[in-house]
Amino acid sequence: MNLKQLADYPGYGSELILHEEVGEERAAREDLLEKMLLRLQEMRSSIARGLSSDEPSRTGMVGWNAKTLWGADDKLRAPLMKRVQAYAMAVNEENARMGRIVAAPTAGSAGTVPGALIGVGDHLELTDEALVMPLVLAAGIGQVISQRMFIAGSSGGCQAEIGSSAAMAAAAVCELLGGEAKAAVEAATLALMNTIGLVCDPVGGYVEVPCVSRNAFFAVHAVSAAQLALAGLESVIPPDEVVSATASIGRLLPPELRETGEGGIAATPTGRRIALKMAK
Amino acid sequence: MIGPIMIGPSSSHTAGACRLALLARHTLQRPAERAKLTLHGSFAKTAKGHGTELALTAGILGYYPHDPRIPQALSIAKKQQLDIVFDAADLGDVHPNTVCIELENRTEKSHLTGSSLGGGSIQVFEIDAFEVRFSGRYHTLLLRHVDQTGVIAHVAQVIADNEGNIATLYSARQKKGGEAMMSIEIDKRLSQYVLDYLTHLPYIRWLRILPEVISGEGHLSGTGDVA
Numbered sequence: 001m002n003l004k005q006l007a008d009y010p011g012y013g014s015e016l017i018l019h020e021e022v023g024e025e026r027a028a029r030e031d032l033l034e035k036m037l038l039r040l041q042e043m044r045s046s047i048a049r050g051l052s053s054d055e056p057s058r059t060g061m062v063g064w065n066a067k068t069l070w071g072a073d074d075k076l077r078a079p080l081m082k083r084v085q086a087y088a089m090a091v092n093e094e095n096a097r098m099g100r101i102v103a104a105p106t107a108g109s110a111g112t113v114p115g116a117l118i119g120v121g122d123h124l125e126l127t128d129e130a131l132v133m134p135l136v137l138a139a140g141i142g143q144v145i146s147q148r149m150f151i152a153g154s155s156g157g158c159q160a161e162i163g164s165s166a167a168m169a170a171a172a173v174c175e176l177l178g179g180e181a182k183a184a185v186e187a188a189t190l191a192l193m194n195t196i197g198l199v200c201d202p203v204g205g206y207v208e209v210p211c212v213s214r215n216a217f218f219a220v221h222a223v224s225a226a227q228l229a230l231a232g233l234e235s236v237i238p239p240d241e242v243v244s245a246t247a248s249i250g251r252l253l254p255p256e257l258r259e260t261g262e263g264g265i266a267a268t269p270t271g272r273r274i275a276l277k278m279a280k
Numbered sequence: 281m282i283g284p285i286m287i288g289p290s291s292s293h294t295a296g297a298c299r300l301a302l303l304a305r306h307t308l309q310r311p312a313e314r315a316k317l318t319l320h321g322s323f324a325k326t327a328k329g330h331g332t333e334l335a336l337t338a339g340i341l342g343y344y345p346h347d348p349r350i351p352q353a354l355s356i357a358k359k360q361q362l363d364i365v366f367d368a369a370d371l372g373d374v375h376p377n378t379v380c381i382e383l384e385n386r387t388e389k390s391h392l393t394g395s396s397l398g399g400g401s402i403q404v405f406e407i408d409a410f411e412v413r414f415s416g417r418y419h420t421l422l423l424r425h426v427d428q429t430g431v432i433a434h435v436a437q438v439i440a441d442n443e444g445n446i447a448t449l450y451s452a453r454q455k456k457g458g459e460a461m462m463s464i465e466i467d468k469r470l471s472q473y474v475l476d477y478l479t480h481l482p483y484i485r486w487l488r489i490l491p492e493v494i495s496g497e498g499h500l501s502g503t504g505d506v507a
């Protein structure tokens with residue numbers, strides 16, 4: 001399947017994904033939905049642990065961001081935004097502490113989907129059951145994208161990793177708010193198109209800086225994409241062409257900008273100093 | 281692409297690494313006592329940062345990627361007197377996240393090379409100097425055999441007769457008429473008597489069955505990172 005075929009489906013995108021994955025058999029469907037619910041609950045427990053912990057990661061670079069933001073004054077009076085950001089960072093700080101998380105699609109980008117989807121769900125006081133089908137769609141979008149390009153930062157840069165997580169999250173939020181397949185694919189496309197070019201440059205090679213804050217930013221980015229798509233806005237460049245463009249940029253990126261910790265902010269004087277200190 | 285449920289911090293450098301080592305562990309019949317791990321590319325450069333050493337050690341101990349003991353793997357290995365050495369080397373034109381795992385105990389020895397492709401998916405491409413191809417997504421049957429006509433057809437027939445559905449089959453020989461290795465990915469585990477039967481065929485030298493290490497929950501929750 002490609003994104004165009006998904007977009008052409010008349011109805012919710014998750015229905016087509018479910019059909020492609022397990023067919024129409026009732027038991028197989030229920031089985032898959034139950035597994036998705038389990039993953040959703042696992043995401044929720046990473047969020048809960050992350051929001052209440054300020055235990056530093058192994059490097060000491062992160063570990064208290066989610067809790068601090070969660071407890072801070074909402075000066076902007078934008079509770080949805082704060083919630084989405086805090087949830088996303090909570091998951092990634094758990095990840096950095098070697099806690100348990102659900103990769104979505106990878107561990108470095110694990111905060112984006114739960115941040116956006118569970119964040120919006122909680123903001124609107126929806127049940128976990130309402131989030132399951134959108135999560136199926138997120139998984140399906142990730143699957144379709146991964147057939148065209150590498151999704152790991154070491155292969156395609158952060159645009160591949162956070163880019164696909166943002167696309168997955170955007171589609172999921174869009175469906176959660178009533179968007180059918182076409183709108184959800186537009187949301188994913190807008191999210192991916194606006195992540196293009198992002199390099200993977202973690203300080204010292206640790207999935208902490210910029211990764212933790214990056215998940216907060218791209219969870220919000222995914223919600224923005226869903227908002228645009230729900231209003232009927234569309235990407236001028238077709239979805240599958242945007243995926244190809246992302247893949248080709250990934251191939252152009254030098255190794256320094258693909259998770260080796262040798263370029264970008266990892267190569268700043270401070271980044272190098274931290275890396276050296278950690279290597280000791 | 282939602283999943284696996286895993287211990288952080290990196291699906292390729294932690295979950296994928298753990299799975300590769302777990303497969304290597306099962307190429308031996310008894311636990312390893314000595315291990316040498318040679319890391320290539322991004323694996324070598326960022327191993328510490330991503331907990332790759334812990335994850336590889338955990339795999340050798342037989343742990344799966346969601347196991348909460350992963351962060352303590354190195355100290356557990358020490359307690360169990362498992363001797364582990366890490367090394368870095370350029371393994372040539374291979375995926376940036378590649379590792380070569382050499383294991384040993386008093387009676388056995390094994391050598392496995394594989395890559396972590398992202399999102400926790402993996403590919404093994406070498407075992408004991410034979411070329412293989414498998415992903416850990418299914419049960420894998422490894423057969424080292426004499427290179428002669430009809431072996432592949434016979435083995436495939438035995439598997440089919442016992443309702444084993446072959447997902448992939450890869451076979452390569454070292455030289456004509458010498459030894460060859462077959463890696464066969466099968467949907468469900470073969471029963472013990474089939475394995476016994478295969479082991480006793482005159483041209484089979486060695487047989488191992490490796491477990492599926494990527495939870496068989498289909499592509500949505502699995503990991504399908506392809507080019």
Ligand code: SF4
Nearest residue numbers: 108153158161200211
């Ligand atoms: S910078 Fe690299 S390690 Fe960090 S989230 Fe992006 S792709 Fe992952």
